[in-house]
Amino acid sequence: xxxxxxxxxxxxxxxxxxxxxxxxxxxxxxxxxxxxxxxxxxxxxxxxxxxxxxxxxxxxxxxxxxxxxxxxxxxxxxxxxxxxxxxxxxxxxxxxxxxxxxxxxxxxxxxxxxxxxxxxxxxxxxxxxxxxxxxxxxxxxxxxxxxxxxxxxxxxxxxxxxxxxxxxxxxxxxxxxxxxxxxxxxxxxxxxxxxxxxxxxxxxxxxxxxxxxxxxxxxxxxxxxxxxxxxxxxxxxxxxxxxxxxxxxxxxxxxxxxxxxxxxxxxxxxxxxxxxxxxxxxxxxxxxxxxxxxxxxxxxxxxxxxxxxxxxxxxxxxxxxxxxxxxxxxxxxxxxxxxxxxxxxxxxxxxxxxxxxxxxxxxxxxxxxxxxxxxxxxxxxxxxxxxxxxxxxxxxxxxxxxxxxxxxxxxxxxxxxxxxxxxxxxxxxxxxxxxxxxxxxxxxxxxxxxxxxxxxxxxxxxxxxxxxxxxxxxxxxxxxxxxxxxxxxxxxxxxxxxxxxxxxxxxxxxxxxxxxxxxxxxxxxxxxxxxxxxxxxxxxxxx
Amino acid sequence: xxxxxxxxxxxxxxxxxxxxxxxxxxxxxxxxxxxxxxxxxxxxxxxxxxxxxxxxxxxxxxxxxxxxxxxxxxxxxxxxxxxxxxxxxxxxxxxxxxxxxxxxxxxxxxxxxxxxxxxxxxxxxxxxxxxxxxxxxxxxxxxxxxxxxxxxxxxxxxxxxxxxxxxxxxxxxxxxxxxxxxxxxxxxxxxxxxxxxxxxxxxxxxxxxxxxxxxxxxxxxxxxxxxxxxxxxxxxxxxxxxxxxxxxxxxxxxxxxxxxxxxxxxxxxxxxxxxxxxxxxxxxxxxxxxxxxxxxxxxxxxxxxxxxxxxxxxxxxxxxxxxxxxxxxxxxxxxxxxxxxxxxxxxxxxxxxxxxxxxxxxxxxxxxxxxxxxxx
Numbered sequence: 001x002x003x004x005x006x007x008x009x010x011x012x013x014x015x016x017x018x019x020x021x022x023x024x025x026x027x028x029x030x031x032x033x034x035x036x037x038x039x040x041x042x043x044x045x046x047x048x049x050x051x052x053x054x055x056x057x058x059x060x061x062x063x064x065x066x067x068x069x070x071x072x073x074x075x076x077x078x079x080x081x082x083x084x085x086x087x088x089x090x091x092x093x094x095x096x097x098x099x100x101x102x103x104x105x106x107x108x109x110x111x112x113x114x115x116x117x118x119x120x121x122x123x124x125x126x127x128x129x130x131x132x133x134x135x136x137x138x139x140x141x142x143x144x145x146x147x148x149x150x151x152x153x154x155x156x157x158x159x160x161x162x163x164x165x166x167x168x169x170x171x172x173x174x175x176x177x178x179x180x181x182x183x184x185x186x187x188x189x190x191x192x193x194x195x196x197x198x199x200x201x202x203x204x205x206x207x208x209x210x211x212x213x214x215x216x217x218x219x220x221x222x223x224x225x226x227x228x229x230x231x232x233x234x235x236x237x238x239x240x241x242x243x244x245x246x247x248x249x250x251x252x253x254x255x256x257x258x259x260x261x262x263x264x265x266x267x268x269x270x271x272x273x274x275x276x277x278x279x280x281x282x283x284x285x286x287x288x289x290x291x292x293x294x295x296x297x298x299x300x301x302x303x304x305x306x307x308x309x310x311x312x313x314x315x316x317x318x319x320x321x322x323x324x325x326x327x328x329x330x331x332x333x334x335x336x337x338x339x340x341x342x343x344x345x346x347x348x349x350x351x352x353x354x355x356x357x358x359x360x361x362x363x364x365x366x367x368x369x370x371x372x373x374x375x376x377x378x379x380x381x382x383x384x385x386x387x388x389x390x391x392x393x394x395x396x397x398x399x400x401x402x403x404x405x406x407x408x409x410x411x412x413x414x415x416x417x418x419x420x421x422x423x424x425x426x427x428x429x430x431x432x433x434x435x436x437x438x439x440x441x442x443x444x445x446x447x448x449x450x451x452x453x454x455x456x457x458x459x460x461x462x463x464x465x466x467x468x469x470x471x472x473x474x475x476x477x478x479x480x481x482x483x484x485x486x487x488x489x490x491x492x493x494x495x496x497x498x499x500x501x502x503x504x505x506x507x508x509x510x511x512x513x514x515x516x517x518x519x520x521x522x523x524x525x526x527x528x529x530x531x532x533x534x535x536x537x538x539x540x541x542x543x
Numbered sequence: 544x545x546x547x548x549x550x551x552x553x554x555x556x557x558x559x560x561x562x563x564x565x566x567x568x569x570x571x572x573x574x575x576x577x578x579x580x581x582x583x584x585x586x587x588x589x590x591x592x593x594x595x596x597x598x599x600x601x602x603x604x605x606x607x608x609x610x611x612x613x614x615x616x617x618x619x620x621x622x623x624x625x626x627x628x629x630x631x632x633x634x635x636x637x638x639x640x641x642x643x644x645x646x647x648x649x650x651x652x653x654x655x656x657x658x659x660x661x662x663x664x665x666x667x668x669x670x671x672x673x674x675x676x677x678x679x680x681x682x683x684x685x686x687x688x689x690x691x692x693x694x695x696x697x698x699x700x701x702x703x704x705x706x707x708x709x710x711x712x713x714x715x716x717x718x719x720x721x722x723x724x725x726x727x728x729x730x731x732x733x734x735x736x737x738x739x740x741x742x743x744x745x746x747x748x749x750x751x752x753x754x755x756x757x758x759x760x761x762x763x764x765x766x767x768x769x770x771x772x773x774x775x776x777x778x779x780x781x782x783x784x785x786x787x788x789x790x791x792x793x794x795x796x797x798x799x800x801x802x803x804x805x806x807x808x809x810x811x812x813x814x815x816x817x818x819x820x821x822x823x824x825x826x827x828x829x830x831x832x833x834x835x836x837x838x839x840x841x842x843x844x845x846x847x848x849x850x851x852x853x854x855x856x857x858x859x860x861x862x863x864x865x866x867x868x869x870x871x872x873x874x875x876x877x878x879x880x881x882x883x884x885x886x887x888x889x890x891x892x893x894x895x896x897x898x899x900x901x902x903x904x905x906x907x908x909x910x911x912x913x914x915x916x917x918x919x
Contacts, residue, residue, distance in 0.1 A: 037759045039917045057915070060761045071756025075565045076558065087554030088760040132756070 020185030025459035064138030070129030074118030123154025151332025209264030237276030285474025328495035384428030605652030737816025738841030800881030818905030
C-alpha cells in the first residue's frame with residue numbers, strides 16, 4: 001500500500017494571519033492547498049473553509065488561489081491576464097478600473113501592462129499571479145510555493161506585499177519548502193511525508209532549541225575536517241559551514257559555552273524533531289582514491305559567452321578553479337547558471353571563449369575531457385523506466401567500467417546510498433531523496449576528478465541535504481573538485497569560492513566572506529550571504 | 544443549478560480568440576493543412592488508370608494484324624509497344640514495367656478473312672487487380688471498336704454482335720474519379736482538422752498549469768467548454784470554405800446542391816469532430832498523446848470506414864456496423880450527393896440526425912468528465 005499524500009491531518013487555521021505550510025517536497029503541501037480550494041476532495045475526513053464545505057462551488061468566490069506555475073497565460077499581456085481574471089470573478093466595469101489601479105500600483109507592474117506575461121521575469125510573473133488571485137478581494141488567499149525559483153530580492157518584496165494584506169484582515173496560507181520562510185509566518189503547519197509534525201507559532205517550536213545552537217570560528221583550511229570530527233560527537237545533532245565559522249546544534253542545552261551561542265532557527269527544530277542528521281564519515285569518500293595534488297588549475301573558463309539568437313545567456317565569464325575546491329555558481333533563475341554549467345561539461349558549445357578541464361579543451365577533445373567529469377543534472381535525468389540496478393549497470397558501462405571493478409563499484413554504491421531495498425524498483429517510483437542519491441551514485445561511479453552538481457539538493461529534506469554535503473566534503477578532502485549551483489544561500493556557505501551570476505554576467509567572485517565584506521556598511525555590519533546577494537544585485541541593477 | 548454568466552463566457556471567449564490569433568500553429572492547422580491535403584487528394588489520388596503500359600506481340604505481320612495493333616497504339620488509355628518476340632515483354636511484365644501483354648497469333652489475318660474464330664490472347668498482371676480489370680476492359684473495348692469499324696469498312700455486318708449494351712453513366716458522366724474523390728476527401732480533411740483543432744486546447748491548459756487556476760475561479764464548466772468551442776467552430780467553417788472553393792474553382796468539381804445544405808451539414812459535422820477533439824484533450828491532459836490519438840481517430844476511420852475509398856457494402860458485417868459510430872461516414876454521403884446530385888432531403892436528413900446524435904454524445908461525455916476537480 002502506498003503511503004497517503006496526507007495522513008490524518010487535524011488542524012485549524014486562524015483568520016487574518018499568515019500561516020505557513022512548511023516541509024520538504026512530497027510532504028503534502030500542495031495536496032493540502034488543493035483540498036482547501038476544492039480542487040481535490042479528501043479521501044476521508046473533511047475540510048471547511050470559512051464554514052463552507054469544499055464540495056460547494058461557492059468556495060471559489062471567497063478564495064484566491066495562486067498555483068505553483070502562477071496560472072498565467074504567457075501569450076496574453078499583463079493587462080489581458082488581469083482583464084480575464086477580473087471578468088471570471090465577475091467584477092463590474094467600475095470595480096475593474098479601481099482594482100486594476102490598485103493592483104498595478106501594489107505590484108509596480110504599471111510600466112509593463114502591455115508586455116506578454118511570458119516575457120516577464122520570474123519575480124514579475126509571481127507578482128502578476130498574486131495580483132490575479134487578489135482581484136476578487138478574496139477572504140482567504142492560498143499561495144502554493146510562490147517563492148520557488150525566484151531570486152531573494154523578489155522574495156523579500158513578495159513577503160512585504162503579503163504581510164501588508166494581512167494587516168487588512170486577509171487570511172493567507174503560504175506553502176514553502178524554504179524552512180527559513182517559516183520564521184516569518186505567524187503560525188506554521190510543519191509537514192513531512194504526509195504527516196503533521198507541528199502546528200503553532202514557529203517560535204514555539206524554535207524555543208526548544210534555546211541554548212543549543214552555537215557558532216565557532218575555525219581555521220578556513222581545516223573547517224571540513226573539523227566539522228566531520230564535531231559531527232561525530234554524540235551530542236552534536238547538526239552542523240553546517242558558514243564561511244570561516246561552523247554552526248552546530250546540540251542534543252541538549254550546553255550552559256557552559258554560552259559565549260558562542262547564536263539564536264536558533266526553525267530548521268534546527270525540524271532536524272531535532274526528525275532525530276538529528278545521520279552520523280559518520282562518508283563511506284563514499286573513504287573509498288575514493290586520493291587524487292594527485294597539482295598546483296595548476298583544474299577548470300578554466302576563458303571569456304565564455306553563449307548567445308541564443310539575440311539573447312545572451314552568458315557573457316564573458318572567466319574563472320579558474322583549483323583541485324580540491326568547491327566552487328559555487330549562484331544567481332536567480334534564468335541568470336545563466338545552467339548555461340555556464342553546460343558549457344563547462346561540454347554539453348553546450350560556447351559562442352565565444354573556451355573551457356578547459358585538466359588542461360584539455362572541451363572543444364577539441366570533448367570525449368577525453370568528459371572522462372574526467374561526473375555530472376548530476378538539475379532535473380532527474382536517469383532512466384525512469386529502468387530499475388535502480390539497471391541504471392547503475394548502464395551508467396557504469398557507459399563510463400567504461402568493466403569486469404570485477406565494475407561489480408565492485410556497483411556494490412559499493414548500493415551499500416553507500418542504501419539502495420538495496422529499491423534495487424528492482426523503477427527509478428521513477430523512488431522517493432525524491434532516493435532519486436537524488438541514485439543520480440549522485442551514477443555520477444561518481446567512475447571516480448571523476450571533477451563533479452558537476454546542478455542544484456543537487458533542491459526540494460529534498462534537510463537531513464538528506466546534510467548527507468549529501470557529508471559526501472561532498474569527504475570527496476573534496478580526497479582532492480575531487482566540485483562545481484555546484486544552488487538556490488539555498490545557506491548551502492553556498494560550504495563553497496570555497498562563489499561566482500554570483502546575474503543576467504548572464506559574473507557580477508562578483510570570491511569566498512563567501514569576501515562577498516559579505518563587499519557589502520558591509522555601517523548600517524549592515526554583519527550581513528548574511530543573502531543580504532550580500534541582494535545588495536550586489538541591487539547595485540548591478542542601478543548600473 | 545449553476546447559472547450561466549455572459550461576462551465569464553465572453554471573457555474566456557476573448558482570451559481563447561486572442562490565443563488563436565497569436566499562435567501560428569492553430570492557423571497552420573486551420574488553413575495550411577487543408578490546403579496541403581486538398582492538393583494531395585486533388586492531384587495525387589486518382590482511381591482512373593490512364594496510359595497503362597502494355598506490350599503487343601505480333602506473331603504475324605498481315606494486314607489485319609497490323610490494323611488491330613494500330614488500334615491499340617492509337618487509344619489514349621494504353622501506352623503500347625510492339626514486338627515480334629514475347630520473351631522481352633514477359634521479362635518486363637515480371638519487373639512490373641508492363642501491365643498486360645496482347646498477343647496477336649499466327650494466322651490471325653487469315654482466320655479473320657475466312658471468318659473463322661480468331662482469338663487474341665491477353666495476359667494481365669494480377670498483382671494489381673484494379674489495373675488489370677481496367678486493362679482488360681480497355682482491351683475489350685479496343686477490339687470491339689475495331690471490329691465494328693472493320694464491319695462498316697468491309698460492309699459485312701454479320702461479324703459484329705447485333706445487340707450491344709450502350710452504357711450511360713449518371714452523376715459523373717465522365718466517370719472521373721476526382722469528382723467523387725474530392726467531396727469525399729473534404730470530409731476526411733474536415734474530420735482531421737476538426738479533431739486536431741480542439742485536441743490541443745484543453746491539454747495545453749493542463750500542461751501550462753493555467754487550468755488549475757482557472758478551475759479555482761467561479762468559471763463554470765459549461766461556460767468554458769462553450770467558449771472553447773465557438774472560435775474553433777468558426778475556424779472550421781473557414782477551412783471548409785477554403786476546401787470547397789478550391790475544389791470547385793481549381794479542380795472543376797461540379798456543385799449541384801445548395802450551399803445552405805452544405806454549411807448546415809458542415810456545422811453539424813464540425814460539432815461532432817470538435818467534440819471528439821475536446822473529449823480526447825480533456826481525457827489525456829497531455830498535448831503529445833492528445834495529438835497522436837486525434838490523428839488516429841480523426842483520420843483513420845474517416846479514410847477507411849467512411850465509404851470514401853472502400854465500399855461499405857462490401858465490408859464484413861461487424862466492420863460495417865463499426866462505420867456507423869464514426870461521423871465521416873454520414874458526412875461523405877452528404878457531401879458526395881450535394882456535390883454530384885443536388886439536394887436530396889430524404890438522404891440528408893437521416894445523416895444529419897446521426898451526426899447530431901454523435902456530437903451530442905461527445906459533448907455530454909466531455910461535460911460530464913470535465914468536473915472542476917484535479918483528480919477525476
